[in-house]
Amino acid sequence: MKSARLWSYLIFLTGVMYFIIPLIGMFEFSLRKRRGEYSFDAYTSVLTDAQFQQTFLYSLLMALVAIVFGILLVVPTAYWVRLRLPKMRPVVEFVTLLPLVIPPVVIAFGYIRLFNTSSVLPFLGSQFGTDVLLSCGYVVLALPYMYRAVDTGLRAIDILTLTEAAQGLGANWPAIIFRVIFPNVLVAVLSGAFLTFAIVIGEYVISALLDRPAFGPYLVWIGSNKAYEPSALAVMTFAVTWGCMALIQVVTRFSKHTRTSI
């Protein structure tokens, strides 16, 4: 039994090495910009780069729009399906899982063909329209995660009783959804939101094909033009991803008493 435990540790440590070494590698590399000594020059160079600031802010904005739009779309739908249309659940669930089946590059291709300037809905005819289209694309990419998070959250509460109680007190539908249901699934919604953020912030394919100045295409551009800055950016992106996942853990644990599990 003792040797079995030894093997467990050995296997585990090998795994840890594979996952830790690239992280050490990128961190070490990001410090090498100044010759002969470690420095944070690559970070200052990136952070003061106007293009970094613009693309990051742009992606940040897109992520926020996608999160708000995604919540407004998913929460009422998942609620309604559970309350009134349980028969439609497999269908809706199937649709929400489709973005995992259809590669993003195909979705972007479809947008370019369907929404070009000569179509009925010329989203791509203006810059604002393209931004709207891009954020809708992000809602689609995040749909599988957002829907599943919210649906799991709804399963943990008694929506029928809550709805009838609210109706008995004279609440209308918007009040029920936003003042009764929404606060009860807040944790699930937040998890979905952070996951959306982690997916959207470095997204490359759709923004590149729609030709928008997002963070993902900037990353690729800098990767082929600079030596140490890419590693600094990778470190920062990793920190952002880590932060999103940590926040999910925190909000989930914070509300353990509501028995919500994601």
Next chain:
Amino acid sequence: MNWLGLVPFAIFSLLFLLLPTFNIVLGAFRTQQGAATLDNVMNLAQPRIAIAFWVSIKLSFASALIGCLLGFILATTVALGGLPRWLRQSTLTFSGVASNFAGVPLSFAFIATLGRVGILTIVIREVFGINLYGLGFNLLSFWGLVLVYLYFQIPLMILIITPALDGLRREWREAAEILGATGFQYWRRVALPILWPPTLGTMALLFANSFGAIATAVALTGSQLSIAPIVLFNQIRGDVLQDPQLGYAIAFGMIVITGITNLIYIVMRVRSERWLK
């Protein structure tokens, strides 16, 4: 009346998910003038495209198979190997982060580690006297890409298979032992047959996951590598050759492949839920 509540979702998914995809699939069977044809799909057989699909399939299969295997070993070690509980929780948390740390930054991390001047390349050369690149290793190659893809494939496997491992009841093991089974026999006859469907299902998911992945490969190889999503990407950007119908066909081919693998995933998932309640 009840149907009204589903209208916003229906309109959104039709407009931004179903119609764009349907448009592509339809385009794959049409000429530029709109007549029905099978020529576009037939054109996928031309060497440039067929090879790209083949490389993509091999790449996804290799990274899914190895990711599945190593992920399974790691998950079993963490779940059943007698490691402290906090290690288990931190492994799951880290897996959540690593499975989302894909795309461009991931390739940067590996270039900084195993590129020509990466830290590991240098350490191995200076300390052990082994020149990796002299031995024919190249990060910007098929196996290099597999190595990078494993960084998000293994954690995804761990995340999905750990609940299945938790579903193995202690009673099953005890029952097997009372009946005189060795540890090997328990795994061979009891545990693995139960874990087989979710494992195979996850492998299908990992396959689809890397089949559609493009950003990592683009950042690593500068869109030179000929894999299906990059060929389509270049086709859409229009810098390869001017045949829009071929783009439809490539996209259709990709949907077919990820569709089949996801079908395998769903079927296996349903089968595995029989045991793992």
